[in-house]
Every structure is written in C-alpha cells, then in structure tokens.
Amino acid sequence: MLQSSPVLQARGIEKSFLGVRALDRVDLTIRAGEVHALLGENGAGKSTLIKIITGAYRRDAGDILLDGEAIDPRDVKHAQALGIGTVYQEVNLLPNLSVAENLFLGRQPRRFGLVRTGEMHRRSRELLADYGLSIDVAAPLGSFSVAIRQIIAIARAVDLSGKVLVLDEPTASLDTAEVEMLFDVIRKLKSRGLGIVFITHFLDQVFRVADTVTVLRNGRLIDSRPVAGLTRRTVISLMLGRELAEEERRAGTAAEPDASADAAFRFTGYGRRGRIAPFDLSVGRGEVVGIAGLLGSGRTETAELLFGIEPADSGTAEIDGKPAALTSPRAAIAAGFGFCPEDRKVDGIVDDLSVRENIALALQARRGWAKPLSRREQVELADRYIKALDIRTASRETPIKFLSGGNQQKALLARWLATDPKLLILDEPTRGIDVGAHAEIIRLIETLRQDGMSLVVISSELEELVVYASRVAVLSDRVHVAELTGEDVTPDGILNAIAAAHGTASVEAA
Amino acid sequence: MIRSKYLPVLTTLAIFVAAYVACVLQFPNMLSTRVIGNLLTDNAFLGIAAVGMTFVILSGGIDLSIGSVIAFTGIFLAVSMDTLGLHPIVAFVLALLIATVFGGVMGAIIHYLKMPAFIVTLAGMFFARGMAFLISTQSVPVSHPFYNELQSLYFRLPGGGRLTFVGMVMLAVFIGGALVAQRTRFGTNVYALGGNMQSAELMGVPVARTTIGIYALSGFLAGLSGIVFSLYTSAGYSLAAVGVELDAIAAVVIGGTLLTGGSGFVAGTFLGILIQGLIQTYIVFDGTLSSWWTKIVIGLLLFAFIALQRGILWMSERRRADWRGVGAPA
Numbered sequence: 123m124l125q126s127s128p129v130l131q132a133r134g135i136e137k138s139f140l141g142v143r144a145l146d147r148v149d150l151t152i153r154a155g156e157v158h159a160l161l162g163e164n165g166a167g168k169s170t171l172i173k174i175i176t177g178a179y180r181r182d183a184g185d186i187l188l189d190g191e192a193i194d195p196r197d198v199k200h201a202q203a204l205g206i207g208t209v210y211q212e213v214n215l216l217p218n219l220s221v222a223e224n225l226f227l228g229r230q231p232r233r234f235g236l237v238r239t240g241e242m243h244r245r246s247r248e249l250l251a252d253y254g255l256s257i258d259v260a261a262p263l264g265s266f267s268v269a270i271r272q273i274i275a276i277a278r279a280v281d282l283s284g285k286v287l288v289l290d291e292p293t294a295s296l297d298t299a300e301v302e303m304l305f306d307v308i309r310k311l312k313s314r315g316l317g318i319v320f321i322t323h324f325l326d327q328v329f330r331v332a333d334t335v336t337v338l339r340n341g342r343l344i345d346s347r348p349v350a351g352l353t354r355r356t357v358i359s360l361m362l363g364r365e366l367a368e369e370e371r372r373a374g375t376a377a378e379p380d381a382s383a384d385a386a387f388r389f390t391g392y393g394r395r396g397r398i399a400p401f402d403l404s405v406g407r408g409e410v411v412g413i414a415g416l417l418g419s420g421r422t423e424t425a426e427l428l429f430g431i432e433p434a435d436s437g438t439a440e441i442d443g444k445p446a447a448l449t450s451p452r453a454a455i456a457a458g459f460g461f462c463p464e465d466r467k468v469d470g471i472v473d474d475l476s477v478r479e480n481i482a483l484a485l486q487a488r489r490g491w492a493k494p495l496s497r498r499e500q501v502e503l504a505d506r507y508i509k510a511l512d513i514r515t516a517s518r519e520t521p522i523k524f525l526s527g528g529n530q531q532k533a534l535l536a537r538w539l540a541t542d543p544k545l546l547i548l549d550e551p552t553r554g555i556d557v558g559a560h561a562e563i564i565r566l567i568e569t570l571r572q573d574g575m576s577l578v579v580i581s582s583e584l585e586e587l588v589v590y591a592s593r594v595a596v597l598s599d600r601v602h603v604a605e606l607t608g609e610d611v612t613p614d615g616i617l618n619a620i621a622a623a624h625g626t627a628s629v630e631a632a
Numbered sequence: 633m634i635r636s637k638y639l640p641v642l643t644t645l646a647i648f649v650a651a652y653v654a655c656v657l658q659f660p661n662m663l664s665t666r667v668i669g670n671l672l673t674d675n676a677f678l679g680i681a682a683v684g685m686t687f688v689i690l691s692g693g694i695d696l697s698i699g700s701v702i703a704f705t706g707i708f709l710a711v712s713m714d715t716l717g718l719h720p721i722v723a724f725v726l727a728l729l730i731a732t733v734f735g736g737v738m739g740a741i742i743h744y745l746k747m748p749a750f751i752v753t754l755a756g757m758f759f760a761r762g763m764a765f766l767i768s769t770q771s772v773p774v775s776h777p778f779y780n781e782l783q784s785l786y787f788r789l790p791g792g793g794r795l796t797f798v799g800m801v802m803l804a805v806f807i808g809g810a811l812v813a814q815r816t817r818f819g820t821n822v823y824a825l826g827g828n829m830q831s832a833e834l835m836g837v838p839v840a841r842t843t844i845g846i847y848a849l850s851g852f853l854a855g856l857s858g859i860v861f862s863l864y865t866s867a868g869y870s871l872a873a874v875g876v877e878l879d880a881i882a883a884v885v886i887g888g889t890l891l892t893g894g895s896g897f898v899a900g901t902f903l904g905i906l907i908q909g910l911i912q913t914y915i916v917f918d919g920t921l922s923s924w925w926t927k928i929v930i931g932l933l934l935f936a937f938i939a940l941q942r943g944i945l946w947m948s949e950r951r952r953a954d955w956r957g958v959g960a961p962a
Contacts, residue, residue: 198836199836214830214831216894227821228837
C-alpha cells in the first residue's frame with residue numbers, strides 16, 4: 123500500500139471518567155486518502171477517542187497533530203474549523219430545515235443582511251451533485267431517507283472541514299443498497315485525499331472499504347495494521363482479546379464437566395421475531411453457561427428474552443421440569459431469576475440512591491410495596507453484602523454514583539443475591555472495571571456456582587469466559603450458531619465458531 | 633404535491649376565506665374596507681405581540697409575560713408623559729428599551745440557568761404586572777398633542793375604510809417579522825433551535841445569542857404592542873391586557889405553527905389574528921350573540937389545529953417508517 127503522509131496523529135491519549143480509565147495511552151495515525159477502521163467492543167474506548175479528536179471531550183494527556191502541527195480542539199465547532207468533521211449514526215442535522223439550510227446553516231450567502239436563498243439553493247445543488255445526488259434542496263431534510271440524510275451530513279462535514287472525516291457507525295441503520303451508495307461516497311472522498319475514520323461493528327464492511335484497522339480493547343491500543351493480509355479470525359481475536367492477567371487466571375478454577383447432568387432451567391425453541399432466532403438452552407444447577415459473540419450478535423437480546431424484558435413469542439421455558447411463563451421481568455423475578463444488565467449506568471444502578479437502597483431494591487420489589495423492608499432489615503442486608511462482597515464504599519448511605527465501576531457492579535450483584543435467585547443472568551459483569559475488581563467478580567461467580575446457583579454469563583472476554591463456563595453458546599447475527607462443551611470450551615474454540623459463522627453470514631451483515 | 637410544512641398555514645387560509653365568505657353571505661356589509669380597516673386597527677396590539685410570540689414558539693419556547701409587559705408599557709408611558717412631562721418619543725424609546733432588556737434578561741436566565749421558558753416567563757409575567765402596579769394602580773389618561781396627531785393619522789382605503797397608524801405599524805411588523813424569519817441567519821437559527829437544540833448546537837448555531845435575541849425580540853414587540861395599545865386606548869392601566877399572551881399563543885397555533893417549535897410561519901400568525909378578529913366582528917354584526925362565543929370558537933379552532941398537527945406528524949412518521957421497514961431488523 124502506498125504510504126501517504128499522516129494527516130492526523132493522536133499520541134498517548136489518556137482520559138479518565140471519575141477515576142475509571144477510559145483511554146490509556148492510545149495512539150492513532152490517519153493518513154491522507156485512507157479509510158481507517160476503528161474497531162473494538164462496547165466500552166473499548168472507540169467513542170471516547172473519537173470524541174476527544176472531534177473536540178466533544180477534552181483529553182487528560184497526550185498530543186493531537188493535524189498535518190504535523192499540534193492542535194487542541196476546544197469543542198466540536200473548533201475541531202470542525204481545524205478540518206475535522208464528524209458524522210454520527212443518528213444524523214445530527216435538523217429535519218425541519220430544508221436540505222440547503224442544513225448544508226449552509228451559519229454560513230448562508232447574504233446580501234444586505236438577507237440570505238440569498240436562490241444562491242444557496244444553487245450552491246447546494248452543485249455540492250450534492252459531487253455525491254451523485256440530484257434532489258430538491260428546498261424540501262425539508264426530514265422528507266428524505268436516512269441514507270440520503272447521511273450523505274447530506276457527510277457533504278456538510280466535508281465542505282466545512284475537508285481534512286479528516288469521522289464516520290461513527292454510519293451504516294447501522296441502512297439497508298444493503300444504501301450501504302453500497304454510502305461506500306461509493308466514501309471511496310470518492312478517499313480519492314480526493316481525505317483521511318477517513320470509519321467506526322463500525324460489521325466486519326465485512328471493514329474488509330470492503332477500509333485500508334487500515336486499529337483495534338482498541340479496554341481503553342488500550344491493541345494493534346494497528348493494514349487490512350491487506352488480515353483475516354477475519356485475526357481481527358476477531360484482536361477485538362475479543364487473547365491475554366488475561368495472571369491474577370484473573372488464578373481467580374477461577376476449571377468448571378466441573380458433570381454439572382449439566384440435570385438441567386434445572388430448560389428453554390426449547392425459545393425466540394422472538396426481530397430480536398433473536400429461536401434457540402435451545404439449558405442450565406443445570408451449579409452450572410455456568412457462557413454466551414459469546416461479537417457486538418450486535420444477539421447476546422443482550424438473549425439475556426433480555428430469558429428475563430422477560432422482551433417476552434418470547436415462540437418456544438417454551440421449563441423450570442425443574444415444570445413449564446413457566448416468563449412474560450415480564452416481574453414474572454421472571456417471581457420464578458427466581460436475577461439479571462445484571464450490560465450498561466449498569468443506564469439500566470442498573472439508581473444514581474442518587476444510597477448503596478443500601480440500591481441493594482434492597484430487588485428484594486423489596488419482589489415482596490411488593492405493601493410489605494416494606496424495615497430500615498433495620500435493609501441495614502442488615504446492606505451490611506452483610508458490603509462485607510461479603512467487599513464493596514468499598516465510604517458508608518452504606520453513600521450515593522452509589524460515588525463508587526467506582528467495580529464496586530457499583532458488586533452492589534448490583536448484591537441486589538440480586540439478596541433475592542436469593544436460582545438463576546442469575548450477568549451481562550458483561552466485568553466491563554469497564556479495574557483489574558483487581560475484575561478478579562474478584564470472577565472469584566465471586568465461581569463461589570456462587572459452587573453454592574449451587576445457576577448462572578448465565580455474557581462476556582466478550584473469552585479467556586475469562588472459559589475459566590468459569592462449562593458450556594458456551596456462540597451467537598452470530600442474532601442466531602445461536604453453536605454450543606461448545608467440554609474440551610471445546612477454549613478461547614480458540616470460541617473464536618473459530620464465531621469466525622466460521624461470520625464467513626457464512628457475511629451477505630446478511632453487509 | 634403540497635409540502636406538509638405549508639399544509640397547516642394553507643388550512644388556516646382556507647378556514648379564513650371560508651369563514652369570511654360565510655360572514656359576507658349573512659351580512660353583505662362585512663365585505664367592505666371599513667370592516668377590514670377596523671379589524672386591523674382593533675387587533676393591532678395583539679398582532680404585534682403575536683409576531684414576537686411566533687418567534688418564541690418557533691424556537692420551542694413560550695413567553696407568558698407579554699400581557700404584563702403591555703400593561704407595564706402603557707402605565708409607564710402614561711405616567712412618564714403625564715407626571716414627568718416627557719415627550720412621547722422619549723417615552724417610547726425608554727419603554728422599548730426597558731421591554732427589550734427585560735425580554736433579553738429572561739432569555740439569558742432561560743439559557744444560562746437552563747430553566748424552562750414557561751417558569752421564567754411566568755415569573756416575568758408576575759414581575760412586570762407588579763411593576764405596573766408599583767407605578768400606579770389608577771387608570772392614567774394620556775392627552776398629548778403628539779398622541780392626537782398619531783391617532784388621527786390614517787391612510788384612506790378605496791371604499792371609505794381607514795388604515796390607521798397602528799394598523800400600519802402592525803402590517804410593517806408582520807412584513808418585517810416574516811423577512812427576519814425567512815431570510816436572515818437569525819431566523820434560520822430560530823427554526824434550528826426549535827427543530828433540535830442539541831443538533832443545532834453541534835451544527836454551530838450560537839444558542840446563547842439566539843435564545844437571548846428571541847426573548848429580547850419578543851420583549852421589544854410586547855413593548856411596541858404596549859405603545860400601540862396606549863395609542864389605541866389613550867390611557868395606561870395596570871390591569872389592562874390580562875391574558876393577551878394566551879390570545880397571542882392561540883393566534884400563533886391557529887396560524888399553523890407547531891407548539892413544540894421548528895415549523896410555522898409569521899404569515900400564518902397574521903391569518904390567526906384575522907380569524908380571531910373576524911369572529912369578533914361577526915358577533916358585533918349579529919348583535920344577539922354573547923362575546924363569549926369568541927372564546928368558544930377560538931377554543932374549538934385550537935383543538936382542531938392541535939389535532940391537525942398531530943395528524944400531519946403522525947402521517948410523516950408513518951411514511952418514514954415505511955422507508956425504514958426495508959432494512960429491518962438492523
């Protein structure tokens with residue numbers, strides 16, 4: 123590949139949020155005329171890095187160089203003026219204004235203080251002609267499809283900035299033909315010498331348009347290399363990770379293979395149209411079943427289905443051989459289920475409530491509001507779990523938002539453990555928490571399993587998953603494509619299963 | 633096909649024309665320039681205030697202080713001319729200055745303290761009304777030769793109607809308002825704020841400047857409306873113009889402007905004012921109907937327009953959903 127000069131260089135970028143490190147000395151080099159794919163799972167630091175480059179966040183440390191000169195984007199507008207434009211998945215334009223007004227907002231051509239509408243429309247048509255669009259520029263933006271709006275957003279960003287274009291998951295809501303249209307635009311811009319950063323979780327698209335791939339994981343730069351010569355499997359293994367800290371490895375012991383002898387929870391042909399294809403899953407007493415797959419493969423959808431957040435429309439659920447109707451989270455909780463969701467900030471913790479109140483929440487919900495837990499019971503409960511799980515908090519009355527990610531996660535776990543669940547579903551329990559807490563969570567999962575609890579754990583950390591899971595269901599494109607047992611439960615085995623699925627399902631993903 | 637953004641204002645136009653034709657069929661005398669001239673004169677102060685309200689609502693806000701500012705301006709003018717002996721022009725300039733600054737300060741509070749416009753302008757409403765009472769609780773008459781001159785100034789329309797000075801001021805404000813809304817960057821920014829505040833900010837709209845500008849403009853026009861009201865009534869009274877802000881909001885919404893902001897026209901508000909005026913004129917001509925019928929008809933029209941806007945929104949969303957249906961589930 124021709125090595126053109128770097129147009130944008132980020133070096134040693136660091137950023138922390140409330141003591142949690144989101145980016146740890148990350149480098150990124152974008153060359154003129156290249157499409158640079160930025161990959162990583164949720165929470166890997168992609169969006170934080172992009173927001174720093176585009177001025178939405180300020181970095182804690184590191185340098186950003188544009189054309190070799192150090193820059194310090196204060197805000198989005200400043201970054202734009204410097205030459206870095208961004209287009210987000212949710213198009214950030216104004217649907218109530220006309221196409222032309224969107225393109226020229228804030229820089230409309232004027233004469234005597236009045237906007238020259240005709241001139242603005244003419245220039246808009248010229249601008250869009252470069253992108254192969256011939257549309258009525260006086261019509262409101264909202265009357266066009268998402269793909270057209272996406273291209274208009276790109277046209278605006280390029281016209282304003284013209285050096286680096288950041289595309290944040292631009293294809294997430296487009297269909298195949300629209301993606302093709304967008305890729306034509308990207309290739310055209312590439313030939314004009316723009317540096318293009320492309321964030322996506324569709325691997326096939328990476329191989330179709332990108333020249334270079336940079337992979338982030340847990341806020342760290344994993345690798346950056348040309349796409350030519352890379353295989354899908356290599357990229358997946360870079361994203362999901364192959365190394366696990368020694369301490370974490372020691373935290374868990376290998377799961378006993380005979381644990382699945384009697385399946386306490388059995389789901390047959392369980393599925394919901396548009397969310398996840400029907401699957402079979404059984405979890406034995408004292409067994410941990412892992413769920414693996416790339417972002418968007420249907421991991422969280424599976425968990426939400428099991429917990430009744432999105433009730434199943436096909437298949438049956440059995441608990442100890444008896445059919446169960448899991449039509450709502452309430453029903454699932456009554457049946458002895460617990461669920462720690464993926465995004466604990468949004469779905470899990472109640473920010474302003476104390477640690478005590480957060481822990482007591484699920485138990486209280488199960489008892490119903492007519493039978494309140496007394497203050498004394500709540501205190502006992504909270505103290506017991508703060509001690510048992512070693513939740514580090516100033517006091518049990520501290521609002522939970524002041525705790526670190528790992529301790530919030532432990533408080534959430536405590537919330538469900540307090541209800542004494544028979545089946546606990548954990549969605550990414552170790553995401554975004556530091557290494558020490560990581561090992562503790564793994565140890566805790568192991569303890570719960572030995573105590574006879576059934577667990578379903580979703581994780582993108584394969585090395586971690588194989589430590590505690592005796593079986594692993596592998597997902598791809600919202601289908602359970604494989605279930606690995608016994609000897610096959612290794613990081614390599616899981617990677618192979620994911621990569622195999624991606625090879626066959628590539629048409630759909632595009 | 634008619635673009636959906638013009639649909640509400642065209643509906644208003646159709647309703648106005650139909651209502652006027654119905655009135656004329658019953659009372660042929662209503663088809664005269666005298667009626668039209670009076671309609672403009674009688675509604676001049678409301679129309680001017682409604683132009684300010686149009687900008688505020690287009691930006692997604694609301695201004696409840698208008699009626700109080702009109703009353704304050706009226707009493708301020710009366711007292712400063714009558715008691716302090718200022719020349720009307722000096723009093724006008726002072727009144728406009730105070731009203732504009734008052735609006736600007738409310739805008740600044742709304743923006744910088746991130747307070748809902750409803751609360752801030754509600755406070756402004758009480759404050760301005762209270763200040764009016766502080767100046768005088770009496771009705772203060774105005775008698776100044778300059779006032780008489782302005783009041784007797786008119787343009788004779790063919791057919792004997794009179795386009796009075798205040799009517800001309802209102803027409804000028806509507807034309808100026810439409811120009812600002814449609815043909816200036818400030819106008820586009822107002823629509824942008826009403827469309828989506830965050831997107832507008834990301835696209836570089838100066839949110840602070842625009843928000844303050846919108847409420848300052850509304851304050852200025854409320855002040856101007858107060859001057860017109862003072863010319864119209866030849867007096868200042870602290871209890872005047874109670875609820876005018878609600879009439880103005882009604883005119884804006886009947887004129888087809890979306891209450892949530894981002895869509896609508898100043899010209900639509902003009903039609904909204906004319907419809908309200910037409911109903912009042914009809915009641916005067918009829919002679920037997922109670923004036924409360926104005927309120928009842930306005931209420932029904934408001935309901936109809938809110939339903940219409942919902943319908944249009946719903947239809948455009950469904951059309952968009954049809955497009956999206958192709959790629960699902962993604």
